[in-house]
Amino acid sequence: MQKKDKISAGFLIIGDEILSGRTNDQNLNFLAKNLTELGIVLCEVRVVRDVENEIIDALLALENKFDYVFTSGGIGPTHDDITSQAVANAFRKDLILNEEAKEILYQYYGQNNVNEARLKMAYLPQSASLLDNPISSAPGFKIKNIFVMAGIPKIFQAMFEACKKDLRLGLKIFTKEIKINLTESIVAFDFANLQKEYPDVIMGSYPFDNGTSLVFRSTNQILLEEAMQKMIAILKKINFDSILKIA
Amino acid sequence: MQKKDKISAGFLIIGDEILSGRTNDQNLNFLAKNLTELGIVLCEVRVVRDVENEIIDALLALENKFDYVFTSGGIGPTHDDITSQAVANAFRKDLILNEEAKEILYQYYGQNNVNEARLKMAYLPQSASLLDNPISSAPGFKIKNIFVMAGIPKIFQAMFEACKKDLRLGLKIFTKEIKINLTESIVAFDFANLQKEYPDVIMGSYPFDNGTSLVFRSTNQILLEEAMQKMIAILKKINFDSILKIA
Numbered sequence: 369m370q371k372k373d374k375i376s377a378g379f380l381i382i383g384d385e386i387l388s389g390r391t392n393d394q395n396l397n398f399l400a401k402n403l404t405e406l407g408i409v410l411c412e413v414r415v416v417r418d419v420e421n422e423i424i425d426a427l428l429a430l431e432n433k434f435d436y437v438f439t440s441g442g443i444g445p446t447h448d449d450i451t452s453q454a455v456a457n458a459f460r461k462d463l464i465l466n467e468e469a470k471e472i473l474y475q476y477y478g479q480n481n482v483n484e485a486r487l488k489m490a491y492l493p494q495s496a497s498l499l500d501n502p503i504s505s506a507p508g509f510k511i512k513n514i515f516v517m518a519g520i521p522k523i524f525q526a527m528f529e530a531c532k533k534d535l536r537l538g539l540k541i542f543t544k545e546i547k548i549n550l551t552e553s554i555v556a557f558d559f560a561n562l563q564k565e566y567p568d569v570i571m572g573s574y575p576f577d578n579g580t581s582l583v584f585r586s587t588n589q590i591l592l593e594e595a596m597q598k599m600i601a602i603l604k605k606i607n608f609d610s611i612l613k614i615a
Numbered sequence: 616m617q618k619k620d621k622i623s624a625g626f627l628i629i630g631d632e633i634l635s636g637r638t639n640d641q642n643l644n645f646l647a648k649n650l651t652e653l654g655i656v657l658c659e660v661r662v663v664r665d666v667e668n669e670i671i672d673a674l675l676a677l678e679n680k681f682d683y684v685f686t687s688g689g690i691g692p693t694h695d696d697i698t699s700q701a702v703a704n705a706f707r708k709d710l711i712l713n714e715e716a717k718e719i720l721y722q723y724y725g726q727n728n729v730n731e732a733r734l735k736m737a738y739l740p741q742s743a744s745l746l747d748n749p750i751s752s753a754p755g756f757k758i759k760n761i762f763v764m765a766g767i768p769k770i771f772q773a774m775f776e777a778c779k780k781d782l783r784l785g786l787k788i789f790t791k792e793i794k795i796n797l798t799e800s801i802v803a804f805d806f807a808n809l810q811k812e813y814p815d816v817i818m819g820s821y822p823f824d825n826g827t828s829l830v831f832r833s834t835n836q837i838l839l840e841e842a843m844q845k846m847i848a849i850l851k852k853i854n855f856d857s858i859l860k861i862a
Contacts, residue, residue: 384819387657388790389648390830391821396662401636410634412669415643415660418819422659445800446820447807485803520822543635553692556732560694572631572665573693574638575767583637 375408375538378430381415382423382441382451383519394521395440407538423454441519443506445485455516456493466492469507476505500530539587544596547613552580558602566595622655622785625677628662629670629688629698630766641768642687654785670701688766690753692732702763703740713739716754723752747777786834791843794860795850799827805849813842
């Protein structure tokens with residue numbers, strides 16, 4: 369398949385427990401890093417409550433804007449797990465018993481141990497396809513350009529591995545970083561001019577306790593290197609010893 | 616001021632560094648916990664890039680839906696810090712030199728050390744009022760029902776302290792938790808029925824490695840206690856030794 373210059377993604381985190389502060393989300397940073405590795409640009413994230421119309425609104429908004437949407441949370445066996453139903457309703461699909469998901473539950477728990485609650489997990493929107501999940505039986509699934517995954521980090525991570533084979537890869541995003549012992553305001557003027565000179569290299573400035581990280585990101589490695597070398601020359605003029613680390 | 620039954624909030628996280636995975640956001644969980652403490656319900660979070668129209672769209676959407684909006688990131692001195700300009704444009708305000716913010720920068724750095732980049736931080740939307748910031752000179756500000764804060768966690772946290780005096784408090788949200796050594800599917804049916812019986816108590820089920828946390832949340836402490844006692848009785852019937860901890 370042809371590579372698009374830019375593949376975009378949105379991420380929808382579903383769960384009261386994140387918004388109440390009970391649970392500290394760990395999936396955003398994992399997904400962000402892994403998508404960046406694949407040349408896919410994570411453009412927007414939303415976190416919503418376990419409320420069907422809020423899930424549907426956010427899902428449709430993200431699906432409309434980006435090449436891929438990932439979701440986390442709400443696919444378990446209890447009454448507050450309403451993601452599958454919400455996804456079905458968002459796309460006017462029936463929620464039906466997925467035979468493959470049922471078989472996996474039967475094999476995992478033994479047929480006699482699959483009660484009504486567990487079987488609920490096998491009800492998926494019509495035309496959904498399962499995501500492999502090697503570490504539990506919870507059925508994540510793909511429908512359209514949407515990957516519906518579990519909220520528990522280790523299951524989310526395993527399911528993301530299963531998504532990979534369905535993802536078109538974007539151009540690799542190269543990153544370089546210059547750490548300096550100067551506060552960011554000292555280099556702000558030159559850094560802004562350099563950004564104007566290299567619009568295809570995204571430049572960000574991030575202060576830390578004793579200095580600043582200047583970050584360069586681009587799919588064009590030559591421009592990236594060129595911009596970075598110019599910044600290094602500028603920094604050496606400001607103060608020859610200002611550079612702590614280049615990585 | 617009269618207490619509303621429910622005070623709602625949205626949170627807008629601004630920054631490429633979160634979406635690329637470079638930085639692991641720490642402000643969401645802090646804000647979620649602290650708002651819950653104040654009886655304010657955090658209903659939605661969005662993370663957007665350092666792109667003006669994306670910031671504006673998200674800000675207006677959240678401002679329209681919730682009593683308060685908090686933002687993090689993008690108020691520093693460099694070219695990628697565009698939050699103040701975006702907020703001004705969102706509400707058709709001019710971005711003007713705030714004399715109070717300028718004075719704070721002069722006092723913090725010394726007048727001769729406030730270069731153009733640093734002074735940029737003192738340009739705020741017209742009619743914005745400053746948030747106290749005891750640990751740096753970065754000017755967070757309030758405009759309408761929006762609190763614009765720094766992305767660096769320790770500064771974000773200090774600024775949140777300054778917001779508190781402007782927040783109406785909601786009814787306290789009480790939380791109780793029963794940890795059990797049963798998988799959630801075993802209690803799912805009874806737990807769902809209990810949720811139907813107590814619609815004013817929000818009940819959530821969260822699996823962990825060797826069991827499940829059943830969480831009860833409500834502004835009504837009497838109903839909360841009643842629902843929890845019923846669940847305890849149910850659990851003891853299922854298996855007398857199923858309860859690991861009540862907190």
